[in-house]
Amino acid sequence: MLVAAVTVSDMASPAPGAGFQNKNRVAILAELDKEKRRLIQNSSMNNPGASIPLSRPALNKDFRDHAEQQHIAAQQKAALQHAHAHSSGFFITQDSSFGNLILPVLPRLDPPPPAE
Incomplete structure (x- = not known):
């Protein structure tokens, strides 16, 4: 069994590469957000009626219920x-x-x- 000894001074000071990792993480998240927005915009332009909800399934369900009855x-x-x-x-x-x-x-x- 390995036990690592951690002192209070070790926890208080950040690791040497922590600032770089945090900046890198923020940059990756920003890039992913841009890509997500671009994809959403492109899909709405290619399918303009895709965001309009259709009331057809309710009609089919009522018809099915009536036929079942x-x-x-x-x-x-x-x-x-x-x-x-x-x-x-x-x-x-x-x-x-x-x-x-x-x-x-x-x-x-x-x-x-x-x-x-």
């Missing part, structure tokens, strides 16, 4: 017809959290009177 309604109708044709029970269409398109309706029966 129609598809589910058709599935519910088919499931309901199949259940009524093949079962003696009664079913209703229902939006279920569990993905059930139809649910059976169970009648409530009064409990039998207590035997005396």
Whole structure:
């Protein structure tokens, strides 16, 4: 295990090349900022309508939602017809959290009177 001893006087005085590194870092950041601005300006000139938001995706989403609802309604109708044709029970269409398109309706029966 290596332990470096650092004194307070070492920390107080900057390293000999620290000023040069800081100036170099500032120059690089300034150059990157200029390049970034130039690229943004060029892209906006080449594609003038690129910054205009389009409302088309919302329209497509609404259309998709409507088509999905129609598809589910058709599935519910088919499931309901199949259940009524093949079962003696009664079913209703229902939006279920569990993905059930139809649910059976169970009648409530009064409990039998207590035997005396």
